[in-house]
Amino acid sequence: MLMKAITDGNRIAAQNAATVRHYVPGGCENGGGIGRLVGYISNTAKEAGATHLVTDTRGPRWSVATSPARLLGAILVMAKDRIVAPARIHHIHIAGRGSTSRKLLLTEAARLLGCAHILHLHDYDYASDFATRSPRQQMLIRRMFQHADQVVALGQRDRMTLTTLLGVDERRTAVIRNCVPDPGTHNVQAGERPLIVFLGRLSERKGVHELLLALSHPIMKGLQWRAVLAGDGPVEDYRRQAAALRLSDVVDMPGWLDAAAAQALCARADILVLPSHAEGMAMAVIEGLAHGLAVVTTRVGAHDEVISDGETGVFVPVGDKDALAAALAKLVTDPEIRSYLSAQGRAHYLNHFSMKAYMRSLDKLYEAVSGQPQTMVGAR
Structure with a gap:
């Protein structure tokens, strides 16, 4: 007893x-x-x-x-x-x-x-x-x-x-x-095609349709880049849209990734894009800052409280495929700007968003x- x-x-x-x-x-x-x-x-x-x-x-x-x-x-x-x-x-x-x-x-x-x-x-x-x-x-x-x-x-x-x-x-x-947890210092892969990543549910609210239109925009034609759009949702529908826009060779949609796979993807990426129409405070934006990626997003939810335009990230207007294409093209072609945003975003994360x-x-x-x-x- x-x-x-x-x-x-x-x-x-x-x-x-x-x-x-x-x-x-x-x-x-x-x-x-x-x-x-x-x-x-x-x-x-x-x-x-x-x-x-x-x-x-x-x-x-x-x-x-x-x-x-x-x-x-x-x-x-x-x-x-x-x-x-x-x-x-x-x-x-x-x-x-x-x-x-x-x-x-x-x-x-x-x-x-x-x-x-x-x-x-x-x-x-x-x-x-x-x-x-x-x-x-x-x-x-x-x-x-x-x-x-x-x-x-x-x-x-x-x-x-x-x-x-x-x-x-x-x-x-x-x-x-x-x-998000600290993933450690980001190592830039010099000489490789810049990798653009999207993390989140593939949906209209997340701006995936505009993102595909921006990636197929004439300003992006002829530039060297790759993109991975990772998330759940109607993945097959968006794959068909990408194919219709002739993006299948440069855009991959692997579906939802667990935390470890998402971290591995960010570790080899250069740009994080999230052109959402509405958010609270997107985890993907914090992931991008933590990994030292150049973040491109919209002024929705609490993003304006977290990102300083041109310093720790880049804002584009909601639903504006042309502005989104221009922002991505500039980052793809200018490694110095990418490096600056990377360093500033990473420092901002360490100062304010550590676990x-x-x-x-x-x-x-x-x-x-x-x-x-x-x-x-x-x-x-």
Whole structure:
């Protein structure tokens, strides 16, 4: 009996040592940029001797039928945590559309159970998504955000959405911009054709159609370059578009790459391009800065808070294929500009976007939440 008590005590102590559980649509493997970020957080915490658990609330995008079961499983995990690890903080990652519908249920469970929980907003335009909801849904969404212990935004625009549109107390909001692990110094391959990379879901919102038009633009004809457009989505459709534009020999679309493969691709690249129509704070932009790539992107989301045009990256107007082609052509043909942007972007990453700084921000957030009393609804 004594040995069993000691074993049970050790088990509970180990469970309580994992002070944070993340809830991610798709988990680390199928959660897109959110999943990749949480994977980085989990791995960094592990290296420091801590444990951040991860629970999938949706499953893969293509597995719609299993999504309700995943969500129910996440709620049951939360309920179990409330018993075996009552001090655990539940870090809930949320976007618009179906993600919000799932998180309305998950956060209500957290409220009823008395779980300390954080809402972390990752969305390219949550205000617009909110505007499409019914008055009842809007009321529920406002209540969801207002009842969270803390709410994280990726930039000041989203923080304004939280405080003005959703009514969240500004004192319970924090801006924590996405980060990536340090991949090390970028080694330029002198004499090789510049490699242009795109990382993200292949879609209209990410500007892939304009990117293909820019790559087939007359100004790019005759220049020496290669491009890899890596991401999930309707890959075959975009491959057909590339073939119709006679780009198949210079543009590769390998599909979604895991974190290791994406890092390997960036390690041999020169230019990171992301001509998005809307973003929160794109992981790909931070990846580009970290790897010392010349970053070409658009003034959307928090990008303007991160990139200085002509210093740490290059901005082009949304949907402007001609401006995008001109920017890419200039970088392809001018190694000195590429080198300057590389050095400035890499220094900017080291100064502001290291995982060490990111984890310090999270620890401060968790300390604030831990200091707030939590009680189950109806408890006396």
